[in-house]
Amino acid sequence: MDQIITFGEVLMRLSPEGNKKFIQANLLEFYFGGTEVNVGISISNFGGNVKHISCVPNDFLGDTAMAFLQKFGVSTSAIVRSNRPLGVYFLEVGAVMRPSSISYNRSHSSFSEIQPSMVDWEFAMAKAKWLHWTGITPGLTKGAYETLKVGLKLAKEKGIEVSADPTYRSGLWKYGENAKDVLTDLLSYSTIFIGGINEMNEVLGTNYSYSNEDFINASKKLMEKFPNIKKVFDKIRTSINASWHKIRARMWNGTEFRETNDFDITHIIDRIGTGDAFAAGLIYGLQKFDDYKSMEFASAACALKHTYEGDVNYATVDEVMGILNGNVSGVFKR
Numbered sequence: 001m002d003q004i005i006t007f008g009e010v011l012m013r014l015s016p017e018g019n020k021k022f023i024q025a026n027l028l029e030f031y032f033g034g035t036e037v038n039v040g041i042s043i044s045n046f047g048g049n050v051k052h053i054s055c056v057p058n059d060f061l062g063d064t065a066m067a068f069l070q071k072f073g074v075s076t077s078a079i080v081r082s083n084r085p086l087g088v089y090f091l092e093v094g095a096v097m098r099p100s101s102i103s104y105n106r107s108h109s110s111f112s113e114i115q116p117s118m119v120d121w122e123f124a125m126a127k128a129k130w131l132h133w134t135g136i137t138p139g140l141t142k143g144a145y146e147t148l149k150v151g152l153k154l155a156k157e158k159g160i161e162v163s164a165d166p167t168y169r170s171g172l173w174k175y176g177e178n179a180k181d182v183l184t185d186l187l188s189y190s191t192i193f194i195g196g197i198n199e200m201n202e203v204l205g206t207n208y209s210y211s212n213e214d215f216i217n218a219s220k221k222l223m224e225k226f227p228n229i230k231k232v233f234d235k236i237r238t239s240i241n242a243s244w245h246k247i248r249a250r251m252w253n254g255t256e257f258r259e260t261n262d263f264d265i266t267h268i269i270d271r272i273g274t275g276d277a278f279a280a281g282l283i284y285g286l287q288k289f290d291d292y293k294s295m296e297f298a299s300a301a302c303a304l305k306h307t308y309e310g311d312v313n314y315a316t317v318d319e320v321m322g323i324l325n326g327n328v329s330g331v332f333k334r
């Protein structure tokens, strides 16, 4: 009973090299990603035992996606295959005052077409101690929402931890269900909330500000509405420009409010997947450390992810600890 389960789409990112716009480019680089995949791989890189559940195509791209997960030690034994294509997204990476842009091509992908009958959750979660979900999956299609719900019900029956990163994306939710209703439903099966004021306002229908006082009030209200939720963790990004951000985090665990110092990320290499790196750091941390140390570990993991190209975080526990111990000057290691 030591497995951490992630469930979600394996996406391929296609992107011109460096900071080029598509109109300038003839070559595209590809990376595998997908929010929950990124979380799973990062936890595996920390030494966790991870199984990812998804649906990928029955072709060489599906084989490559499976091999990618396996390369990082993530179990693919519960991934199903179909004759639908792999979901893709196109990214133009911005710089300084020019923002990044994303265009998705995922509406009939193998994962978007997933149905509850396709996943054997009993088998997939036989050794599970933790299930992680995000708001991307139920925002895709009714099938993805209902499939996730089966897993969450089983997680509740088993009494395992369920972390929720409700990540509201207005570009999703095109299939007729209301985000607030669906997220409310799924949060009733969850124990740890990874999200901030925007996400809490979305599910509570409130208008809290970004202040710490309102963060505590919103967290209390969330816990009143969802008594199963025991802890709220919020990553705060201050954006000076597209290449320079500051990251810190705050938490409310029902009795205590804490916040971390800022990490100053002056030269971002790649910010995609940094929220997933935070979630992975928390999930790993909460199994080893107290709440505050877990949050510090997660912030440092998130900060480090900004230095890697691609969607996933390659950081090891020692590298995250190095950052936490103040080794942030990037001095050559010999």
Ligand SMILES: O=C(O)C(=O)C[C@H](O)[C@H](O)CO
Binding pocket: 011, 033, 034, 035, 036, 038, 089, 136, 272, 273, 274, 275, 276, 311
């Ligand atoms: O944008 C999405 O939906 C993805 O899953 C692609 C990226 O890997 C994700 O945004 C990183 O959080």
